[in-house]
Amino acid sequence: MTICKTALEVAKVHRSYILLYLVGLSVIMTFFLTQSVPGVSGSKPVYAPLKSHVAVVDRDEDKGGVASGLREYLGRTNTVVRVDDDRRAIQDAMATDQADIVFVVPKGYMRDFAQAALSGQPPKQVDSVLRSRNDKHDLSEMKVLTFLSNLRTAYLAGGIAGGDAHDDTSGASSAGLPADGLSADTLSSADSANSKQTLQPDDESAMRRAVTDVLRATKTASEDAHVSVVATRHGSGNVSASRVFGLSLTLGNYPIVASTISIIALVVGAFTSESMRRRMEVSAERQQSVSFGLLAACAVIGLLVTVYYLVLSVGVTVWQTGSLAGLAWGPVVLATCSMAVYVCFGVSIGFVLGRLALSSRAVNGLANVVGLVIAATSGAWSFGTSVMTGPVALVGKLLCGRWYVDAIDQAMGLGAYAGSGSSIAGWFVSTGVVALFALTMVCVGLAVRHSVHKVVRNT
Known part of the structure; x- marks a missing residue:
């Protein structure tokens, strides 16, 4: 002792x-x-969307407008930052909190995406780089998947319509995209067969029309959406x-x-x-x-x-x-x-x-x-x-x-x-x-x- x-x-x-x-x-x-x-301050519930700092690195020279469309789509609900296409630049952006997640559109992505869509396969995913997985990263990846699924639907629907539907003022709805712009229902096998007759994997104009349809439909859906906050016992x-x-x-x-x-x-x-x-x-x-x-x-x-x-x-x-x-x-x-x-x-x-x-x-x-x-x-x-x-x-x-x-x-x-x-x-x-x-x-x-x-x- x-x-x-x-x-x-x-x-x-x-x-x-x-x-x-x-x-x-x-x-x-x-x-x-x-x-x-x-x-936690204040007692009045306020709706605050979960935002992330995201970056889209384009290695496909924006063929078909896929990269720019994805960047615009994510920018509606997130903060889009610019990150150079360099490994060190991506690591620096992560380490300095400049970006929470970086999506990389690989070279030849538009062609691979179109081929997968025409063959009836699920949409090809883009690469992603993240620091550590959390709710914001999962939500961002879910939004990217939604965009690609809708893009596949609009791309195949545009092939069936032969491009004439795009002259209609109703936009995405006439092109075959669901009215809410949020679902990704695949087309029937017969429709896919018709698409193969009018679409080619290297046709950038068809892909750009599909990107425009997706952006127009999702913008309309977000403007029509009404958000309400429901008070819970414990909240967050x-x-x-x-x-x-x-x-x-x-x-x-x-x-x-x-x-x-x-x-x-x-x-x-x-x-x-x-x-x-x-x-x-x-x-x-x-x-x-x-x-x-x-x-x-x-x-x-x-x-x-x-x-x-x-x-x-x-x-x-x-x-x-x-x-x-x-x-x-x-x-x-x-x-x-x-x-x-x-x-x-x-x-x-x-x-x-x-x-x-x-x-x-x-x-x-x-x-x-x-x-x-x-x-x-x-x-x-x-x-x-x-x-x-x-x-x-x-x-x-x-x-x-x-x-x-x-x-x-x-x-x-x-x-x-x-x-x-x-x-x-x-x-x-x-x-x-x-x-x-x-x-x-x-x-x-x-x-x-x-x-x-x-x-x-x-x-």
């Missing part, structure tokens, strides 16, 4: 590190969170509260690791210095009691860090959403357990560095470097893992932060798991990997301790 109290006194002496790494960095991360996730509070709480925990991976590494390394290092070692040799304390005392002190520090960040995350959630009514306590408990295991990982790294008896400057530098590398490759910041290069993504999988973020997403049903919801099995696997990282570092620390003691005995 004496060793534990002494170790905690050492941590108290280095309270500046606690204020800097744990409190200071957590406040900065909280500021980033509040800027990226708007809070469930999603908002879970998202804020989960993001708060994932953004805390850097402050958690940096603070635990620096504090634990300084505490353990104080007991492995040469002067302290000589005092311990002449004291009545056994080595086992010293080890248990240090372990207890590390556990207390880890518990305090866990409680602090849990309280901070709950406070940010209340601040942003107004209440905790939207939080399901089951996922919260799972996410908290993942955070506690992640804290143990940071404690284990600090234990290893403390056994090496490094200076405070070295500990400070290593805590920052390790924390930044783990956080940057975890996918918790503004860019997702999908825009990382192959080697960087591989490094992320070999580090603990990526699995910690995945465990939080699995527990809260966020990120790639927003559609499927919370998964206990997936959470257990990811949290187990984090625990294995922590156990590995503890074993390394014990091996370092054994090697140091062996060298000391030989000298």
Whole structure:
């Protein structure tokens, strides 16, 4: 018990590190969170369409007007941005939040699309590049699929009509496109056979007429649509509260690791210095009691860090959403357990560095470097893992932060798991990997301790 109290006194002496790494960095991360996730304000329901920043990269020289038509169609419900046809430019657009998703019209797409339509096959899809899958990306891809399905219908219908229907003022309806402009009913086999007699895959004019019909029909449908907001009991509070709480925990991976590494390394290092070692040799304390005392002190520090960040995350959630009514306590408990295991990982790294008896400057530098590398490759910041290069993504999988973020997403049903919801099995696997990282570092620390003691005995 004496060793534990002494170790905690050492941590108290280095309270500046606690204020800097744990409190200071957590406040900065909280500021980033509040800027990226708007809070719930006001009680009057307002309809706000889910918009994305989309880009259309044309590699088919706008043959048949497909690329320009797709760009105009998406621009009615999204913000269309310009991205150059270059891999680096696309990656930069993703990393800087310039674009949420990029659709690529490949070379020869119009001809392949026409051939697929004339042969009775489903519409050929365009390529897409995205950061990480969420509701906005799914909605954008659904809109692209709707456009292509309607384009196929209008293209085949134009072939049946022989192009005469386009002189009619009724536009898309006379061309065979459904009046609402939103369905994609395929034509009968007989109609498709008639289309083959009048349409050719290289006929750009027929495709341009079909694109015009689709744009005219969908514009008319959107103008005639009436939107009403229906008040619900909870509204979107469930999603908002879970998202804020989960993001708060994932953004805390850097402050958690940096603070635990620096504090634990300084505490353990104080007991492995040469002067302290000589005092311990002449004291009545056994080595086992010293080890248990240090372990207890590390556990207390880890518990305090866990409680602090849990309280901070709950406070940010209340601040942003107004209440905790939207939080399901089951996922919260799972996410908290993942955070506690992640804290143990940071404690284990600090234990290893403390056994090496490094200076405070070295500990400070290593805590920052390790924390930044783990956080940057975890996918918790503004860019997702999908825009990382192959080697960087591989490094992320070999580090603990990526699995910690995945465990939080699995527990809260966020990120790639927003559609499927919370998964206990997936959470257990990811949290187990984090625990294995922590156990590995503890074993390394014990091996370092054994090697140091062996060298000391030989000298």
